[in-house]
Amino acid sequence: MSRGKTKLAMIPTIETIPLQQLASGDHLSLQLYKFIGSRSGKKVYIQSNLHGGELTGNAVIHRLMEWLTTLESDRLMGEIWLVPVCNPVGVNIRSHHYASGRFDPYSGHNWNRIFWEYEEKFSEIKAFAQSQLALDPQTIQANFRQRIQAAFLALKPTIDSAAGVPFHEKYRYLLQSLCLDADYVLDLHTSSDRGITYVYYFPNRQESAALLQLEAGILLDEYDGEAFDEAFIKPWLALEEAFGELEKPIRFDVEAYTLELGAGMQIDSEAVDRGISGIQTYLITQGILDLPNFPCSAYPPMRFSPRSKARRYYAPRGGIVQWRVPLGTTVQAGDDLYQLLIFNKAEKLPGVQTVQADRSGQVFDVAISQAVSEGEYVLGVLED
CATH class of the missing domain: 2.40.50.100 (RNA polymerase II/Efflux pump adaptor protein, barrel-sandwich hybrid domain)
Known part of the structure; x- marks a missing residue:
């Protein structure tokens, strides 16, 4: 009698990544959870708690991990990388009862305004686009990603040099090295005060942003500069613009969103429910998870508005x-x-x-x- 193959549940690979040694000799680290599917596909990178007082995203990632471990590995096409409490320096900063970890205490930088951006003049990006006109979008995407990664790797000798670099530069290099090859990036934040749930999204991504099912979507028609999601997606937006000027409109399958999940300095249970539901819907609809019969929640339609x-x-x-x-x-x-x-x-x-x-x-x-x-x-x- 033949026996069917036993399907394996998804168990993440867990990596602890050294981040900073303190004056006391103690070490701060990041913990990375990698869910790897039995079928190839796209890479999703999700992190939380980049600002020290923004806690709800950690509960969302925990719920997501619990859910993923109930699924069989052949349901995942590609990879999902999860980094909760991605800024242990910020998380541990306190002033009386308040979590004040929004800024690097040494440099004064906003933790979400420090990230490296791939920079080329638009004329150079347009020249690259011109050289790729005869190619299909998937090949162009792979070629451009290779270009970005080469520029990023060129930073490593400085990071590792004997002279060293300020901590925020080492930190950003480590964090961005985890996501630079991703297709989709979700950065989980909350209001610094008390807020509804909403998502920041970029041009030509409104339809995908709506999958996240938050109360509002805010189009980033204005940038502060060097935020985590901006640094990831801005070169791709510039390349899309270049192809548009060459009369070959392309929308690359690359996305980045900042999810704002309610109030700061607390776990907002309603925002957790809404966040996990939206991420589940996003992963299924984008073809990362093969769950055609999963009962996704149906929240009211998002209210969309430009940031201006x-x-x-x-x-x-x-x-x-x-x-x-x-x-x-x-x-x-x-x-x-x-x-x-x-x-x-x-x-x-x-x-x-x-x-x-x-x-x-x-x-x-x-x-x-x-x-x-x-x-x-x-x-x-x-x-x-």
């Missing part, structure tokens, strides 16, 4: 925010947004000032502190 329409409101005077509209509220122009209780040193009774919305939209982010000095952030509205 994300309006932030700052206190016109110093005071205490004694009332504000709830997070997620849809407001119309002229609606009350918040009310300031204003104290003074002029021998007068305290005053009250109400701030109204300039335009209609949705309140997508609110400050943790309700005590504000003049010019400090109060809340944000994703305008229509």
Whole structure:
């Protein structure tokens, strides 16, 4: 009697990667979980907690690992690499009860504004595109990726030199070395304050961004520069633009997203549920996981808006925010947004000032502190 082959469950390969030796002699490390399918395919890279107080993504990655280990290895086509708590320096920084790990304490850099970008003049990228006109998109993608990786590897002698480099340069090199050959990159963040769930996405990726099923999608029509997702995808966007000018429009199968999963400094259970559901849907729809009958959750459609329409409101005077509209509220122009209780040193009774919305939209982010000095952030509205 013949016996069927036993299908193997997916068990990740786990690697511990040294990151930094401290003055005390102790070491900080990263832990990488690699799920490798029995069938070849694309590579997905997912990390969390790049800013020290942004914790929810760690719970999402844990849920994702638990789920993947229940699947058979032949369901995965390609690889999924997971790096939770990807910034142990930031995670361990504290000020009283607050996780303040948004900035490198030594250099002052924002941890998500330090990353290496492949830089060529647009004319050089256009010349490369011209040389590839007769080739198919898959071959062009492989050739351009090789070009990026060669430029990245040229940094290694400096990183390893006797003179050394500042820690943030070594850190970014290590983190980017894990994802540079990926097809899809997901960077899990949260608001520094209290926020809804939303995703930052890039031009020509709205349809894929919608798979993540968050409350809102914000098109990055403006860049801060050197963020993790930007550094990964910007050369590909430039190459797409070059081909467009050569009248050969191509949309490469390369994507990068930053997922903002609710509030900072806590595990937001609703955001965890929404994050894991969206990532599951994304992986299945993109052909990474072969699960045709998986019951993906159906959340309401995303609200899409360009980043230039994300309006932030700052206190016109110093005071205490004694009332504000709830997070997620849809407001119309002229609606009350918040009310300031204003104290003074002029021998007068305290005053009250109400701030109204300039335009209609949705309140997508609110400050943790309700005590504000003049010019400090109060809340944000994703305008229509």
